[in-house]
Amino acid sequence: MIFLQNKQFDMNKTIIAAAVAAVTFMSCSERTNPLLVESNLPYGAVEFDKIRSTDYMPAFEEGLRQLKANIDAIAACADAPTFQNTIEPLESCDRLFGNVGRIFYNLMETDADDIMHETEEKEIPMENEANSYVFMNETIFNRIKQLYDNKDNLGLTVEQMEVLKKYYRRFVTGGANLNEKDKARFVEIQNRLGELRIKYGNNNLDESNAYVLNVTDINRLKGLPQDQLEAAAARAKEKGLEGWAFNVQKPCWIPFLQFCQDRDLREQMYKAYYSRGNNNDQYDNKEIVKETLQLRLELANLLGYETFADFVLEDRMAKTPKAAYDLLMEIWKYALPQAKRERDEMQKIIDAEGGKFKLAAWDWWYYAEKLRKQKYDLDESQLTPYFSLDNVRKGSFMVAETLFGIKFQKVDNLPVYNPTVETWECLDADGSHLAYFYTDCFVRSTKRQGAWMTNFTDEYNYAGQSQRPTIVNVCNFSVPTDTLPSLLSIDDARTVFHEFGHALHGMLTQCHYPTVSGTATPNDFVEMCSQIMEHWAIDPSILKQYAFHYKTGEVIPDELIAKLQNAGHFNTGFETVELVGAALLDMEYHMLKDYSNFDDQKFEDEISAKLGMIPEIEYRYRGTFFSHIFTNDYCAGYYSYLWAEVLDCDAFQCFKEEGLLNPETGKRYRQNILEKGSSDDLMKLYRQFRGSDPKVESMLRNRGLIN
Numbered sequence: 020m021i022f023l024q025n026k027q028f029d030m031n032k033t034i035i036a037a038a039v040a041a042v043t044f045m046s047c048s049e050r051t052n053p054l055l056v057e058s059n060l061p062y063g064a065v066e067f068d069k070i071r072s073t074d075y076m077p078a079f080e081e082g083l084r085q086l087k088a089n090i091d092a093i094a095a096c097a098d099a100p101t102f103q104n105t106i107e108p109l110e111s112c113d114r115l116f117g118n119v120g121r122i123f124y125n126l127m128e129t130d131a132d133d134i135m136h137e138t139e140e141k142e143i144p145m146e147n148e149a150n151s152y153v154f155m156n157e158t159i160f161n162r163i164k165q166l167y168d169n170k171d172n173l174g175l176t177v178e179q180m181e182v183l184k185k186y187y188r189r190f191v192t193g194g195a196n197l198n199e200k201d202k203a204r205f206v207e208i209q210n211r212l213g214e215l216r217i218k219y220g221n222n223n224l225d226e227s228n229a230y231v232l233n234v235t236d237i238n239r240l241k242g243l244p245q246d247q248l249e250a251a252a253a254r255a256k257e258k259g260l261e262g263w264a265f266n267v268q269k270p271c272w273i274p275f276l277q278f279c280q281d282r283d284l285r286e287q288m289y290k291a292y293y294s295r296g297n298n299n300d301q302y303d304n305k306e307i308v309k310e311t312l313q314l315r316l317e318l319a320n321l322l323g324y325e326t327f328a329d330f331v332l333e334d335r336m337a338k339t340p341k342a343a344y345d346l347l348m349e350i351w352k353y354a355l356p357q358a359k360r361e362r363d364e365m366q367k368i369i370d371a372e373g374g375k376f377k378l379a380a381w382d383w384w385y386y387a388e389k390l391r392k393q394k395y396d397l398d399e400s401q402l403t404p405y406f407s408l409d410n411v412r413k414g415s416f417m418v419a420e421t422l423f424g425i426k427f428q429k430v431d432n433l434p435v436y437n438p439t440v441e442t443w444e445c446l447d448a449d450g451s452h453l454a455y456f457y458t459d460c461f462v463r464s465t466k467r468q469g470a471w472m473t474n475f476t477d478e479y480n481y482a483g484q485s486q487r488p489t490i491v492n493v494c495n496f497s498v499p500t501d502t503l504p505s506l507l508s509i510d511d512a513r514t515v516f517h518e519f520g521h522a523l524h525g526m527l528t529q530c531h532y533p534t535v536s537g538t539a540t541p542n543d544f545v546e547m548c549s550q551i552m553e554h555w556a557i558d559p560s561i562l563k564q565y566a567f568h569y570k571t572g573e574v575i576p577d578e579l580i581a582k583l584q585n586a587g588h589f590n591t592g593f594e595t596v597e598l599v600g601a602a603l604l605d606m607e608y609h610m611l612k613d614y615s616n617f618d619d620q621k622f623e624d625e626i627s628a629k630l631g632m633i634p635e636i637e638y639r640y641r642g643t644f645f646s647h648i649f650t651n652d653y654c655a656g657y658y659s660y661l662w663a664e665v666l667d668c669d670a671f672q673c674f675k676e677e678g679l680l681n682p683e684t685g686k687r688y689r690q691n692i693l694e695k696g697s698s699d700d701l702m703k704l705y706r707q708f709r710g711s712d713p714k715v716e717s718m719l720r721n722r723g724l725i726n
């Protein structure tokens with residue numbers, strides 16, 4: 020059972036506002052819909068050359084029909100429930116629906132046409148229908164509950180136990196175990212939370228769009244780079260204003276704070292950004308925050324949890340709010356003193372310049388920029404010639420091949436969905452097939468921004484059926500020309516390794532059930548497998564093996580490597596404090612047991628006092644504009660970024676201790692992490708790899724917070 024679950028990257032589904040004319044899908048008798056029959060290609064690879072955009076909707080319809088028939092059959096089963104007659108058929112009930120969805124939604128992000136947009140609009144309600152058909156089915160829930168209540172006597176494997184627990188939680192957290200009265204309240208709460216989520220997001224968006232700082236005296240804009248001034252002039256013109264206009268969007272706001280010499284203007288911009296949702300006007304979010312938190316607590320209480328954080332953390336690697344909180348505090352202990360040192364260093368610059376004022380929050384970016392130029396300057400244009408896409412990819416393959424005993428072989432005869440897509444076969448040491456790997460690297464007008472990994476086909480191996488996965492990495496790099504290869508920035512090169520880390524997690528998986536296979540792991544775990552690869556990307560000894568000048572073939576010089584490493588430690592106290600601060604704020608919000616006297620501003624002040632937060636730094640997000648936790652699914656989960664970072668640094672440290680390319684360490688990592696998905700307790704798996712619990716030291720060192 021993987022629908023919805025398998026979408027790794029955020030699916031910002033575009034809802035087409037205008038009514039779309041009904042499209043009639045002609046059923047053509049001579050042609051078979053390729054989505055409805057088994058692929059003729061090896062390992063079930065997708066026959067992209069045969070699929071037409073009109074094939075998706077009939078395939079979704081058939082998929083939904085089959086799903087319902089499969090669910091009806093499980094519910095109609097007269098035998099007492101077993102794992103084999105209940106859970107296994109649930110795992111495959113959406114096979115067609117899921118297969119079509121994986122292909123369709125991948126291509127929606129890269130190559131959608133009008134027919135596909137129309138299809139998407141009709142598919143969204145079908146997906147909701149599929150979900151309710153499964154998760155609102157009381158007979159199915161009763162069968163799962165019987166299994167769950169008797170789970171220790173069923174002789175289940177460790178993986179089967181994890182799968183059963185996941186099904187049970189999915190049903191229970193959807194309200195399946197509540198009495199009628201509570202169920203009604205549960206639905207009411209969820210509907211209201213949905214409304215609040217939309218209102219909160221709209222307030223932020225509308226307020227940000229409404230804000231403008233209009234400057235008509237060019238003398239007040241001294242220091243700003245020419246491109247920023249030009250953009251600001253164009254913005255003013257567009258709004259029918261004189262002079263220059265600035266807004267609180269990051270691409271405008273950050274350079275403004277970095278470069279504008281006028282302190283008063285910096286203060287205005289700073290305050291405009293940090294007071295979003297908190298101006299006691301029509302965009303104010305304080306009451307929405309309070310009501311959301313209250314309702315989340317009520318929901319958690321209904322489900323039997325003491326706090327909302329307890330409810331969320333239960334199925335994460337961290338398991339308890341306390342574990343997440345303790346880790347954050349451990350980082351905080353080192354980050355805060357470092358931020359204070361950075362503050363003092365900047366104060367010295369102010370004093371030396373005869374500033375006669377104390378550094379304020381709105382001065383931070385400005386003086387940090389001066390410090391960066393003095394101590395951490397790095398000219399990116401010197402680096403890019405050493406990072407051609409081909410070389411970077413070779414580097415990432417080399418690391419994986421050496422560590423995990425696998426091989427990547429170019430394949431030229433697989434159909435692709437776009438002529439620029441390349442395909443590879445990932446082979447195990449004995450030559451057996453592990454996965455197909457597609458790379459879709461170049462920017463084009465139909466492609467969404469960013470970079471991601473997903474499956475075209477998933478992996479499973481149960482009830483006499485098995486399939487190996489097909490994985491894709493999508494990026495947005497520059498298109499090579501006749502004279503120039505695709506050259507990457509250092510961030511891009513890290514992105515190649517990062518997404519390739521997700522891809523390895525997908526390709527090397529050896530689970531039985533899709534629910535726990537590959538990257539189907541919690542937020543606080545999944546990014547370890549991608550982020551760890553970034554360490555190899557920028558390690559000096561690995562750089563020497565792949566970063567060659569695209570023209571001369573010369574290896575990247577040591578002094579450039581040294582500059583690159585040094586630049587990574589710039590402003591690290593500030594960045595860690597604002598990030599950990601936001602994660603702590605999120606956790607504090609969701610650990611409360613009573614919100615009746617809750618006042619958002621007072622609450623934030625109390626937390627700041629408790630943490631010893633310095634006034635020169637603000638949380639990266641404050642409650643009234645913290646969209647990760649009030650409009651997205653990162654509530655009580657913002658810590659995940661830091662948790663995963665501790666894991667990736669600690670795991671990489673293990674390679675540093677035993678040899679960066681040591682195949683023995685690679686084997687342990689492959690067997691305990693990459694192959695296991697979430698088929699076992701994640702902390703247990705980590706310990707089996709590392710030999711001990713993850714420690715925070717490597718992450719602190721990596722961020723330059725300790726030596």
Ligand SMILES: [Zn+2]
Pocket residue numbers: 517521546549
């Ligand atoms: Zn990632």
